[in-house]
Amino acid sequence: MSLLYSSNMAKVVMNHGAGGETMQDFLSKHIVSHFPKMSSDVPLNSLDDSAVVDGIVFTTDGHTVKPLFFPGGDIGSLSVAGTVNDIAVMGARPLALSCAVILEEGLDIDVVDRVMDSVGKTSALCGVPVATGDTKVVESGAVEKMILVTSAIGRRSEHLDHNISVASGYRKIDSGWLTDDNVRDGDAVIVSGTLGDHGVSLLSFREGYGFESVVKSDVAPLNGMIENVLKKGGAVTMKDPTRGGLANTLNEWSSKSGIGIELNESDIPLKDAVVNACDLLGIDPLSIGNEGKAVIACVPEMADEIVKILRAHPLGKDASLIGYASSKTKHVTIRTTVGGKRILEPPIGDPVPRIC
Amino acid sequence: MSLLYSSNMAKVVMNHGAGGETMQDFLSKHIVSHFPKMSSDVPLNSLDDSAVVDGIVFTTDGHTVKPLFFPGGDIGSLSVAGTVNDIAVMGARPLALSCAVILEEGLDIDVVDRVMDSVGKTSALCGVPVATGDTKVVESGAVEKMILVTSAIGRRSEHLDHNISVASGYRKIDSGWLTDDNVRDGDAVIVSGTLGDHGVSLLSFREGYGFESVVKSDVAPLNGMIENVLKKGGAVTMKDPTRGGLANTLNEWSSKSGIGIELNESDIPLKDAVVNACDLLGIDPLSIGNEGKAVIACVPEMADEIVKILRAHPLGKDASLIGYASSKTKHVTIRTTVGGKRILEPPIGDPVPRIC
Numbered sequence: 001m002s003l004l005y006s007s008n009m010a011k012v013v014m015n016h017g018a019g020g021e022t023m024q025d026f027l028s029k030h031i032v033s034h035f036p037k038m039s040s041d042v043p044l045n046s047l048d049d050s051a052v053v054d055g056i057v058f059t060t061d062g063h064t065v066k067p068l069f070f071p072g073g074d075i076g077s078l079s080v081a082g083t084v085n086d087i088a089v090m091g092a093r094p095l096a097l098s099c100a101v102i103l104e105e106g107l108d109i110d111v112v113d114r115v116m117d118s119v120g121k122t123s124a125l126c127g128v129p130v131a132t133g134d135t136k137v138v139e140s141g142a143v144e145k146m147i148l149v150t151s152a153i154g155r156r157s158e159h160l161d162h163n164i165s166v167a168s169g170y171r172k173i174d175s176g177w178l179t180d181d182n183v184r185d186g187d188a189v190i191v192s193g194t195l196g197d198h199g200v201s202l203l204s205f206r207e208g209y210g211f212e213s214v215v216k217s218d219v220a221p222l223n224g225m226i227e228n229v230l231k232k233g234g235a236v237t238m239k240d241p242t243r244g245g246l247a248n249t250l251n252e253w254s255s256k257s258g259i260g261i262e263l264n265e266s267d268i269p270l271k272d273a274v275v276n277a278c279d280l281l282g283i284d285p286l287s288i289g290n291e292g293k294a295v296i297a298c299v300p301e302m303a304d305e306i307v308k309i310l311r312a313h314p315l316g317k318d319a320s321l322i323g324y325a326s327s328k329t330k331h332v333t334i335r336t337t338v339g340g341k342r343i344l345e346p347p348i349g350d351p352v353p354r355i356c
Numbered sequence: 357m358s359l360l361y362s363s364n365m366a367k368v369v370m371n372h373g374a375g376g377e378t379m380q381d382f383l384s385k386h387i388v389s390h391f392p393k394m395s396s397d398v399p400l401n402s403l404d405d406s407a408v409v410d411g412i413v414f415t416t417d418g419h420t421v422k423p424l425f426f427p428g429g430d431i432g433s434l435s436v437a438g439t440v441n442d443i444a445v446m447g448a449r450p451l452a453l454s455c456a457v458i459l460e461e462g463l464d465i466d467v468v469d470r471v472m473d474s475v476g477k478t479s480a481l482c483g484v485p486v487a488t489g490d491t492k493v494v495e496s497g498a499v500e501k502m503i504l505v506t507s508a509i510g511r512r513s514e515h516l517d518h519n520i521s522v523a524s525g526y527r528k529i530d531s532g533w534l535t536d537d538n539v540r541d542g543d544a545v546i547v548s549g550t551l552g553d554h555g556v557s558l559l560s561f562r563e564g565y566g567f568e569s570v571v572k573s574d575v576a577p578l579n580g581m582i583e584n585v586l587k588k589g590g591a592v593t594m595k596d597p598t599r600g601g602l603a604n605t606l607n608e609w610s611s612k613s614g615i616g617i618e619l620n621e622s623d624i625p626l627k628d629a630v631v632n633a634c635d636l637l638g639i640d641p642l643s644i645g646n647e648g649k650a651v652i653a654c655v656p657e658m659a660d661e662i663v664k665i666l667r668a669h670p671l672g673k674d675a676s677l678i679g680y681a682s683s684k685t686k687h688v689t690i691r692t693t694v695g696g697k698r699i700l701e702p703p704i705g706d707p708v709p710r711i712c
Contacts, residue, residue, distance in 0.1 A: 012463040017493030027491060030468050031457065034476035038452070038485030051487035053452040056412055056509055060454035062492045064499075096394070096409040098416035100505045101387065107368040112386050120390035129394035131407035134505075135383060136418045137373030138710060142500040143420075149456045149490075151507035153412055354494060 018349025019243020019289065041177060042090070046256075048179055049086040049239060050154070057092040057154040059083060064147055066354040068115060070202050072216030075148050076118030078291055078356060081221040082242065083150040084126050088223040089238040089294060091163065091178040091230060092154035096131035097123060102147040103137045115146065126221035128152065159230035166233025170299040173236060182236040183257035185327040188303035192225065192294040192310050193218065193318040195246055196274040199288030199352040204277060211277040220292030225313040229294075232309045234302025239295050243350045247287045249295050250332045251346035253325075260329030263344070265336045267322045283351040286344060291356065300324065374705025375599020375645065397533060398446070402612075404535055405442040405595060406510070413448040413510040415439060420503055422710040424471060426558050428572030431504050432474030434647055434712060437577040438598065439506040440482050444579040445594040445650060447519065447534040447586060448510035452487035453479060458503040459493045471502065482577035484508065515586035522589025526655040529592060538592040539613035541683040544659035548581065548650040548666050549574065549674040551602055552630040555644030555708040560633060567633040576648030581669040585650075588665045590658025595651050599706045603643045605651050606688045607702035609681075616685030619700070621692045625674045639707040642700060647712065656680065 015022040027047065037043075041052035050059035063079045073081075080097060087094040099119060103112065123130050157163075160178075167173050175182050197218040204211035222240065229235055241249040246268075250261050270285055278285045292315060298306050303321050310316030332344040371378040383403065393399075397408035406415035419435045429437075436453060443450040455475060459468065479486050513519075516534075523529050531538050553574040560567035578596065585591055597605040602624075606617050626641055634641045648671060654662050659677050666672030688700040 010465050012459045012461055012465060012468065012493055014461055014493050014495065017459065017491050023491065027489075030465055031455075031472050031489065031491060034469070034472035035455075035486040036476055036480040038487060043487065051452065051454075053485075053487050053509065054511070056451070058452060058454060058507075058509055059488050060456045060505070060507055061490050062456040062458050062505060064458060064492045064494045066498075095412070096407065096414060098407075098414060098507050099387075099391075100416045100418040100507075102418050102420060102503055102505075103368045103373065105368055105370055109366050109368060109386055112368065113390070116387050116390035120392055124392040129409075130391040131394060131399065131409050132415050133383075133387065134416050134418050135373050135379065135387060136420045136712075137368055137370050138420045138500070139370065141497070142422075142710075143503070144494070144498040147458055147499070147503065149416070149418065149458075149505035151414075151416055151454050151456075153409065153414055153509055155410070354498075 014353050015349035019248055020347040020349040022348050042179060050090045052177060057087050057090050059086040060151040062149045063356060064354055065356055067206065068145060070205050070217055071212045072201060073219035074115060074118050075146065076115040077122040078219050079148045079150040080119055080122035081219050081291060082356060083152045084128050084221040084223050085240040087152050087154035088226040089178065089240055091157050091160040093157045094128045094152050094154040094223055096153055097128055098151045099130050099133040100149040101135045102143050104140055104143045104145050105137055106140045107145055122221060126223050157227065157230050159227060163230040163233040163235055166302060167236055167299045170301050178235060178237045180237060180252050180256040183253045183259050183297045183325045185259060185325055186300050187236060187297045187325040188300045188321055189261060189323045190296045190303060190307055190319060190321050191269065192316040194269045194271050195290055195293065196270060196285030196288045198291045199355050200274045200277045202355045203352045211273050214273040215271055218290055218292035220315050222292065222294050222315060225315050226294060228309050228313060229296060229306055232305055234298045234306060235296050237297045241293055241295050242289045242291060242356055244347045245286055245288045245290060246295060247344050247347045254332050259325045259327060261323060261332045262326045262329065263323035263334045265334050267320050269318045269320045287347040287351055289350050289355050370709050371705035375604055376703040376705040378704050398535060406446045408533060413443050413446050415442040416507040417442065418505045419712060420710055421712055423562065424501060426561050426573055427568045428557060429575035430471060430474050431502065432471040433478040434575050435504040435506040436475055436478035437575050437647060438712060439508045440484050440577040440579050441596040443508050443510035444582040445534065445596050447513050447516040449513045450484045450508050450510040450579055452509055453484055454507045455486050455489040456505040457491045458499050460496055460499045460501050461493055462496045463501055478577060482579050513583065513586050515583060519586040519589045519591055522658065523592055523655045526657050534591060534593045536593060536608050537612040539609045539615055539653045539681045541615060541681055542656050543592055543653045543681040544656045544677055545617060545679045546652045546659060546663055546675060546677050547625065548672045550625040550627050551646055551649065552626060552641030552644040554647045555711050556630045556633045558711045559708045567629050570629040571627055574646055574648035576671050578648065578650050578671060581671050582650060584665050584669060585652060585662055588661055590654045590662060591652050592655065593653045597649055597651050598645045598647060598712055600703045601642055601644045601646060602651060603700050603703045610688050615681045615683060617679060617688045618682045618685065619679035619690045621690050623676050623678045625676045643703040643707055645706050645711050
């Protein structure tokens with residue numbers, strides 16, 4: 001860790017916001033450390049997807065994606081989906097969104113209309129209304145076009161108790177929520193679809209590599225699909241693998257749960273174009289952010305049922321069981337297709353900047 | 357209205373975020389119009405300080421103040437106080453804050469530490485913890501130093517029913533919340549202290565006019581003081597007069613409640629330095645944003661008691677009864693010290709840009 005971040009590094013760098021280990025360290029040292037300790041079911045210092053305060057699930061997300069419009073989505077759909085997903089993966093039902101808009105003076109009002117139309121349409125799609133907002137304008141040059149910050153509130157899903165009781169039929173569950181520290185030896189790890197689509201599409205579109213014609217962003221609100229999983233039951237934790245991708249999600253689970261995870265490379269769903277693009281660009285598709293995928297850990301006895309439920313949903317048709325938690329290792333490891341084994345390191349950051 | 361905003365104006369301008377009539381029109385046409393309609397106690401389209409959804413009071417605020425540190429406060433204290441105040445003026449008890457940070461690459465980490473320390477100290481001061489957050493970094497030039505977006509959740513204050521029942525002893529109260537449309541003929545209008553301090557201090561500091569040595573920003577969380585008012589009872593609505601100042605607050609009340617308001621100029625508390633600075637700069641202290649003041653409308657029978665309660669609090673020592681709602685006018689009018697009368701127009705925007 002000391003190699004990633006030293007006290008001599010006195011300036012903010014891109015990786016401080018890139019979702020990996022450098023960010024976690026920066027947040028702990030320079031953000032969270034200044035805030036008074038609070039007692040809550042899921043507090044800030046657990047750095048989970050959402051906090052739970054007095055029964056209210058609460059989350060916030062800043063969006064600085066570049067460009068504002070990209071294949072498969074835009075900053076509006078991204079904001080709504082990303083924030084709704086942070087609530088849903090806690091096992092909660094999102095109730096309402098807030099939308100704070102920072103605009104650059106001189107921006108075409110047509111751009112504002114298009115983005116807000118997308119916010120509205122995505123809000124309608126997932127059934128989570130925008131309840132409150134704020135709009136600021138700064139002079140040209142003080143922000144690049146537009147920043148959106150969405151927050152959301154939710155309540156414990158009416159199906160979460162059922163989900164946990166199904167899991168409890170097989171082993172003791174320590175937390176009443178789907179928190180990062182819930183993973184135990186033998187738990188199955190499932191992804192709801194192909195990984196890396198959002199980051200590759202965005203990077204390719206931005207840099208003109210051409211892969212974006214076959215790979216679009218997966219941006220989508222997952223609350224409906226996740227609700228189906230809760231109704232089936234047996235999940236112990238979930239996460240939407242945004243900045244830092246699957247590698248970040250699984251290393252967070254591994255670290256917070258104190259358990260290793262063993263994956264089978266051949267079971268990880270990846271589009272050919274994503275693999276090709278990542279080979280060409282020298283980046284790991286498992287460290288790239290996704291915006292419409294869930295990673296789910298569940299008791300192994302329910303794994304097949306959960307994969308089936310996911311595949312029955314349009315957003316989960318490529319769902320796959322990719323591995324198991326294991327006390328035999330402390331790392332996240334991948335059994336490669338040629339029979340070897342490699343460690344999936346916690347990423348320092350996301351290899352693609354400003355993707356969300 | 358058509359003079360303020362026409363469809364030919366195809367670019368975002370500073371006044372679209374400056375809190376006045378131009379902003380209201382912009383929000384209605386280009387932001388809120390795109391969002392699906394929702395049913396809630398206090399919905400988005402009422403453009404009140406906070407929304408109330410399923411019993412949860414919810415608000416958000418983007419902060420782009422320039423510079424980050426100013427006499428009496430900084431972007432951290434401003435964010436916490438402003439967001440907590442938006443919850444408190446609804447008659448609610450703030451429970452928790454979220455804090456989304458957008459940082460410019462290359463910013464001194466020391467600046468991040470100082471701002472977050474201020475967020476933490478203000479959070480501790482008002483007893484509202486930061487429960488969740490998000491941090492993004494963008495490349496140099498894509499944002500100016502730092503933007504903070506805070507959201508907050510709260511619950512109906514345990515004293516709001518008492519407050520409304522005291523008011524109901526004198527006249528019928530139509531809303532169960534302290535909403536902008538609650539003002540009726542004869543209601544008293546009270547401010548909790550001197551007006552214009554924040555905007556004048558900030559503008560003076562930024563431009564080097566020198567008034568900031570005697571006028572500091574009033575930034576302060578008001579939840580404690582407001583709780584005292586609710587315990588006394590009789591308030592019908594409250595607002596923190598931020599962007600657009602008292603002029604904006606009272607014109608919003610007047611417009612949403614369908615009633616005029618008559619003020620006595622000599623009763624409006626203004627620091628001499630603020631009056632002098634505003635004279636020199638040709639701006640109206642009543643149209644400048646405040647960050648630590650409440651404007652309260654109450655049934656007239658409770659006005660003296662509420663002023664007394666406010667004055668007993670360190671943040672309310674200059675509280676003053678400044679006028680009454682009146683069905684004799686549709687406007688907000690001021691009886692001047694020389695015996696004349698002028699209309700306090702709804703401001704087009706705040707005369708001081710980027711003060712919050």
